[in-house]
Amino acid sequence: MANNEFRILIDSLRIAMSEDDGHSIEGSINIVLGKYTNNWKENTYSPLNLKKLYYKGLNYSAAKKVKGAVINEESFRKYIDSFSSSDKESMAAQLQTVNKDAIQLGANAVPYFCVNLLNELIEEAITGQQKKLTKSGPNGYLKKLFLMIHFHQCLPK
Numbered sequence: 001m002a003n004n005e006f007r008i009l010i011d012s013l014r015i016a017m018s019e020d021d022g023h024s025i026e027g028s029i030n031i032v033l034g035k036y037t038n039n040w041k042e043n044t045y046s047p048l049n050l051k052k053l054y055y056k057g058l059n060y061s062a063a064k065k066v067k068g069a070v071i072n073e074e075s076f077r078k079y080i081d082s083f084s085s086s087d088k089e090s091m092a093a094q095l096q097t098v099n100k101d102a103i104q105l106g107a108n109a110v111p112y113f114c115v116n117l118l119n120e121l122i123e124e125a126i127t128g129q130q131k132k133l134t135k136s137g138p139n140g141y142l143k144k145l146f147l148m149i150h151f152h153q154c155l156p157k
Contacts, residue, residue, distance in 0.1 A: 005119055006057045006096045012094040013080070016087035026050040035079040036118060037069035044069075063125035071122075073115045080111040118147060 016029050026047040033040045044065060045053070053062055083091070088107035095113060099105050105113060 004055070004057045005117065007054055008094065008098050009117055009121070012091040013114070015090050016080075016083035025054045029054060032076075032118075033069070035067060036073075036076040037066060038072045038075075039069040040066070042062065042129060058121050058125040060125055060128065063122045066122055067126065071119075073119070076118070077111045077115050080114050083110075086094060 010025070010028055010032060013032055015029065017028060018100070021127050027048045029045075030042045031042075034042070045062070049062075053059070058066075080088075080091075085107050088110045091114075092105040092107055095110065095117070096105050098117065099113070
């Protein structure tokens, strides 16, 4: 299954959130979007829709609402920068799975990486270029297995 980068971002931020802020998925998403924008209101999305965003990733409608709430990158960056160094190191380890640059993500880079990642996710959702989650059930496994066997049979001996 493809990575749900929005979920990974939220999960990494939940590492450092206080118990009050990070105890629920919905609350965590509202805090993140509230720090990322100037005008995000907690009742913008129902708890059910916030969970859908968490499990399925950002969609066009949500991305447009976030963008319409006036993005404030500096506020979001400062919020993440206020986390402890050990929290940022834990976040860096978790965010490494979505780091497209192969270099190791350092704790000091986490605030900037999170801002850039959320910007990218918003733009991908709006332009329709985000990666779709794929289910790799038995058929997906068999197709991969078939391709591997076929590939090995085609190699010169």
